[in-house]
Amino acid sequence: AQSVTQLGSHVSVSEGALVLLRCNYSSSVPPYLFWYVQYPNQGLQLLLKYTSAATLVKGINGFEAEFKKSETSFHLTKPSAHMSDAAEYFCAVSPMNYGGSQGNLIFGKGTKLSVKP
Amino acid sequence: GAGVSQSPSNKVTEKGKDVELRCDPISGHTALYWYRQSLGQGLEFLIYFQGNSAPDKSGLPSDRFSAERTGGSVSTLTIQRTQQEDSAVYLCASSFRLAGAGDEQYFGPGTRLTVT
Numbered sequence: 443a444q445s446v447t448q449l450g451s452h453v454s455v456s457e458g459a460l461v462l463l464r465c466n467y468s469s470s471v472p473p474y475l476f477w478y479v480q481y482p483n484q485g486l487q488l489l490l491k492y493t494s495a496a497t498l499v500k501g502i503n504g505f506e507a508e509f510k511k512s513e514t515s516f517h518l519t520k521p522s523a524h525m526s527d528a529a530e531y532f533c534a535v536s537p538m539n540y541g542g543s544q545g546n547l548i549f550g551k552g553t554k555l556s557v558k559p
Numbered sequence: 560g561a562g563v564s565q566s567p568s569n570k571v572t573e574k575g576k577d578v579e580l581r582c583d584p585i586s587g588h589t590a591l592y593w594y595r596q597s598l599g600q601g602l603e604f605l606i607y608f609q610g611n612s613a614p615d616k617s618g619l620p621s622d623r624f625s626a627e628r629t630g631g632s633v634s635t636l637t638i639q640r641t642q643q644e645d646s647a648v649y650l651c652a653s654s655f656r657l658a659g660a661g662d663e664q665y666f667g668p669g670t671r672l673t674v675t
Binding site for chain 1: 563592594600601602604607615618650652661663664665666667668669
């Protein structure tokens with residue numbers, strides 16, 4: 443069964459520092475991969491997605507992620523953290539069977555990012 | 560345009576009562592999804608609709624949970640005989656096509672259900 447693992451339930455960085463949020467997936471077939479962000483008391487908003495085009499994907503708010511098949515990873519990065527980046531971040535995979543998608547997303551448990559002034 | 564809307568935003572109910580949660584997807588989106596978000600548990604997939612049909616009901620936690628979608632638009636998630644473990648935020652999402660086509664899912668703000 444496909445799964446998503448996010449290393450670190452909490453990550454704290456200083457403002458201006460590099461943000462690195464880790465995501466590893468388990469899938470026998472290269473999946474589609476997504477990063478979502480959730481601000482307090484709000485729904486989820488898409489940051490970026492990988493759909494088998496370029497392996498380096500650029501998203502909103504200066505975030506980007508690189509798909510590495512050999513490492514089954516899709517880590518999210520931002521060169522310089524801003525206070526407004528404080529939120530919870532979810533990595534998700536669209537499970538693929540050889541017959542096609544099952545339709546839903548499988549989410550990791552999330553990483554809460556804190557940004558210190 | 561309008562995003563995904565959900566109602567009510569908050570619902571407090573007594574154990575044993577039935578509740579209905581409503582989701583209005585983005586117009587024209589054929590796929591609709593329900594997820595449950597519990598503290599410390601992440602997002603748990605419940606059910607998805609392609610049009611009015613639900614090909615996969617395996618994510619529903621028990622037979623107390625049911626969902627329907629009518630007219631390819633509004634969906635209702637019903638929880639019968641609510642239990643305290645049903646307390647969570649229920650999120651609805653919609654997409655133009657299924658997630659497997661690489662389409663983004665647009666999420667509503669959620670309904671926070673509290674069972675006392």
